[in-house]
Amino acid sequence: METTLSLADKSGIADARRRAMQMAQSLGLAERLQADAALIVTEVATNIIKYAGHGEIILKGSDEGGVSSLDVIALDRGPGIANLGAACSDGFSTGGSLGAGLGTIARHSTLFDIYSVAGAGTAVMARIGEAPAPNRPPFLIGARSTPKLGQDVSGDAWAVRFAPDMLWVALLDGLGHGPLAAEASRKAVNIFMDANSGITPADLLRNVHLGIKSTRGAVMALAKFEPVNATLSFAGVGNIVSIVSSGDGTQHLLSTDGTVGYNMRAVRPTQTAWQQGSVFIATTDGVSTRWNLNRHPGLLSRHPSLIASVLHRDFARDADDATIVVVKAL
Structure with a gap:
């Protein structure tokens, strides 16, 4: 189960949020996790539009470790993040977004990762689901x-x-x-x-x-x-x-x-x-x-x-x- 959403203007943010909640629901995730998916996708979509102008969000089901979850991967070719450490801290607002910040997104994810190079864009990954099984393969x-x-x-x-x-x-x-x-x-x-x-x-x-x-x-x-x-x-x-x-x-x-x-x-x-x-x-x-x-x-x-x-x-x-x-x- 996978879908790719292209973002070119603000009108795509609400659709991305809706699609994320629908996929989280179809994966059988609890209501609180569906809400996490909505928050995360809204934040990363808003950041794409504000700072890169356009990009894409990939939504796909995952069962790593035998636990069903939703992976959100946001990609853009924007200017990148100058201070990644500050951007990932709680309370850091990107301005014009929800103000949740990457730190809050990380806390609402069971797995969070980010990659950004100055002048070469940003990629964010957030996994929404229950904690993985402890005996997962290496x-x-x-x-x-x-x-x-x-x-x-x-x-x-x-x-x-x-x-x-x-x-x-x-x-x-x-x-x-x-x-x-x-x-x-x-x-x-x-x-x-x-x-x-x-x-x-x-x-x-x-x-x-x-x-x-x-x-x-x-x-x-x-x-x-x-x-x-x-x-x-x-x-x-x-x-x-x-x-x-x-x-x-x-x-x-x-x-x-x-x-x-x-x-x-x-x-x-x-x-x-x-x-x-x-x-x-x-x-x-x-x-x-x-x-x-x-x-x-x-x-x-x-x-x-x-x-x-x-x-x-x-x-x-x-x-x-x-x-x-x-x-x-x-």
């Missing part, structure tokens, strides 16, 4: 996916699977656009979800290759995270860009040429270290291949949903389906 996951401009259906798809002591992530880009591309990705996801968790990424890619031959095919990347062994196993076919960033630097995970389901060549698996603080990022070709983190100091310290949303804001192209998936090790 991963944080975030993604942002949009179809080609003018299309209702995206040919991209992504999926995650939790298994004992490990996490699987798949990212696909069906060949072309629209329903036929989506069909190829959907069939691949079904095979991925039904696979034995003990299989290797390379072997699973081969299974998918055989299973989607009746479709137009897709490019695909698979990552298997095993914190117990401190390893990440990866295999990819096609032009999906994947990296792992850690304290030791950034490593590119290479995919082989070809199309899964059509002309897949020999798969070359990769294994690398996966440790606390490691961040995995994978993007389809709707995200400019020139994307990098040089323009975004400190971004990797933020929540994966915020990382994905900021990179999508700055590097996604309307002329193609665009997806970013981010995993962070806790």
Whole structure:
């Protein structure tokens, strides 16, 4: 459940508030949490209009830790926040807004995160819901996916699977656009979800290759995270860009040429270290291949949903389906 609201003038603030309350209600959140959603969305929408002129708010359901909640992500390309510490303190009013301030928004959220660079915009994330379960897995996951401009259906798809002591992530880009591309990705996801968790990424890619031959095919990347062994196993076919960033630097995970389901060549698996603080990022070709983190100091310290949303804001192209998936090790 996800919707994106574009904001261009004050008339969009009331609609954003109404849509947030409706989604909170449909997620089964309590009335007090619905009120929190209304306050938070009104504040961030007002700030977008006042300081950036236009922007967008993403509303999506989340079940991180097995608890239903509403994520609010507000994005703009405005001047940024000069004094982020003051802006996040209670009692700080942005002027012309509710006067709630980012500090109050944080207190009405179960999770709050913000990223702002002078001259390059602001991104705010607030999660509204009950406190997460204490035994949640040692991963944080975030993604942002949009179809080609003018299309209702995206040919991209992504999926995650939790298994004992490990996490699987798949990212696909069906060949072309629209329903036929989506069909190829959907069939691949079904095979991925039904696979034995003990299989290797390379072997699973081969299974998918055989299973989607009746479709137009897709490019695909698979990552298997095993914190117990401190390893990440990866295999990819096609032009999906994947990296792992850690304290030791950034490593590119290479995919082989070809199309899964059509002309897949020999798969070359990769294994690398996966440790606390490691961040995995994978993007389809709707995200400019020139994307990098040089323009975004400190971004990797933020929540994966915020990382994905900021990179999508700055590097996604309307002329193609665009997806970013981010995993962070806790």
